[in-house]
Amino acid sequence: YILLLISLSACTPKNKHYVIGVSQCSEDIWRDKLNDELSISSFSNENVDIRFASADDNDQRQIEQINHFIDEGVDLLIASPNQMHTISSAIDRAYAKGIPVILFDRKTDSRNYTAFIGADNYVIGKVMGEYVGVSLKGKGNVLEITGLESSSPAVERHRGFCDALNSFPSIKLIGSLHGDWTKESGSYLMDSLLKKRKDIDCVFGQNDRMAMGARMAARKLGFDKNIIYIGVDGLPTSDGGLHNVASHELSASYIYPTRGDLVMQLAMNILKKKPFKKDNYLKSTIVTPENAHAMLMQVDEINHQRARLIELHGKVDQYF
Ligand code: AHR
Incomplete structure (x- = not known):
């Protein structure tokens, strides 16, 4: 009876292990920051395995990488499409297979996505x-x-x-x-x-x-x-x-916000069937010489906390 209880509880959604594929159109310092934030946010979700792919600005490569994620059976796809009209076929394929798709930062010309998150x-x-x-x-x-x-x-x-x-x-x-x-x-x-x-x-x-x-x-x-x-x-x-x-x-x-923490939160809400908004616009602000120094001081504090987290959990390096 106890064994049955244990094995039943192992099947509950609480213990479900999720694999998230992240398809980046490119590799640059903005995306490095976002990838770091996504990795750090996944530390607090022990049941999440996050995999990254970078297409190096190449449409065909991004299509192949997304198809690879689909064939691997990821539970959710996060994608930043290189161009609006070129990646839609792969995104549509994921969506048609029932894989939730989060578009972040960049959009496609297709309505086949589960949610968008990014700045306006x-x-x-x-x-x-x-x-x-x-x-x-x-x-x-x-x-x-x-x-x-x-x-x-x-x-x-x-x-x-x-x-x-x-x-x-x-x-x-x-x-x-x-x-x-x-x-x-x-x-x-x-x-x-x-x-x-x-x-x-x-x-x-x-x-x-x-x-x-x-x-x-x-x-x-x-x-x-x-x-x-x-x-x-x-x-x-x-x-x-x-x-x-x-x-x-x-x-x-x-400031073009990355907010990997919010991207991850959105992903978890979708995966755990909690309520979420389809279009999520991130607030941000202009930087001028008048506010730049004050902003840098805030950033120092955030970086300090982030460094502590990386020290505790190790840097996750999963590009392919
Ligand atoms: O998609 C927008 C752009 O992508 C960012 O502004 C840029 O720096 C990044 O490479």
């Missing part, structure tokens, strides 16, 4: 556009360097940015050049543009890495005009946007 990229573009308008006192030439052309944050940030600039008739968007989220693309595009024209007052890099790449290219060409460089991500790492704004290398950034 249209709002980010709009806030940065308004910041540019005010900083340039309503007059000047602006260059935008976008992220990967068909990735949803690139499209949405661009829309928000243009909508904000529309309220400043004397501000001209002289170009919207397609980068690929890397520092190198920001550098390359700025270098080629500066060889054609020099009347640039502001560069909006759709992330901090591209904005910093553009700044480096201008400096290399000995271009010392006072250009305003702004980005997005506001990462707290030593090479991240928060430091770049604090040291005045960037005029502003926007």
Whole structure:
């Protein structure tokens, strides 16, 4: 009788072991932070095994990695799709097989997902556009360097940015050049543009890495005009946007929240059949030289706590 009780309790959902597959479109410092947070959040859920895959910006590779997760029989898939129209078939396949799908940060063109979690990229573009308008006192030439052309944050940030600039008739968007989220693309595009024209007052890099790449290219060409460089991500790492704004290398950034803890909480709610919202927009804020130092102090405290957790549990390294 006791044995029967024990074996029955072992089958209850409380003891169910879950495998979560995380499909990252790319590998970069923003995603490293998110992966760390997901791993740390899984420490408190002993019944969760979390597996990571990075597609290195390659659509086909991401499709293969998602299919691999499906064939392995993961209980839930968390995915950041490289581009909107290219990964849908794999996501649809997971969804059709009854695997809950959480999209985070980037979206697809399909409605076949269980939940979305991430920031509102249209709002980010709009806030940065308004910041540019005010900083340039309503007059000047602006260059935008976008992220990967068909990735949803690139499209949405661009829309928000243009909508904000529309309220400043004397501000001209002289170009919207397609980068690929890397520092190198920001550098390359700025270098080629500066060889054609020099009347640039502001560069909006759709992330901090591209904005910093553009700044480096201008400096290399000995271009010392006072250009305003702004980005997005506001990462707290030593090479991240928060430091770049604090040291005045960037005029502003926007914290693009990772919040792996909330992504994991959403995953657990779905797996444990608890209530959850389908679309979850994360709040965030602009970073300027006025608030950057205060934010860095908060980050120090959080990092300290995180380091303690990693020390206790060890770093989980599960890329393939
Ligand atoms: O998907 C959005 C972008 O992806 C982030 O802003 C960027 O830095 C990351 O690579």
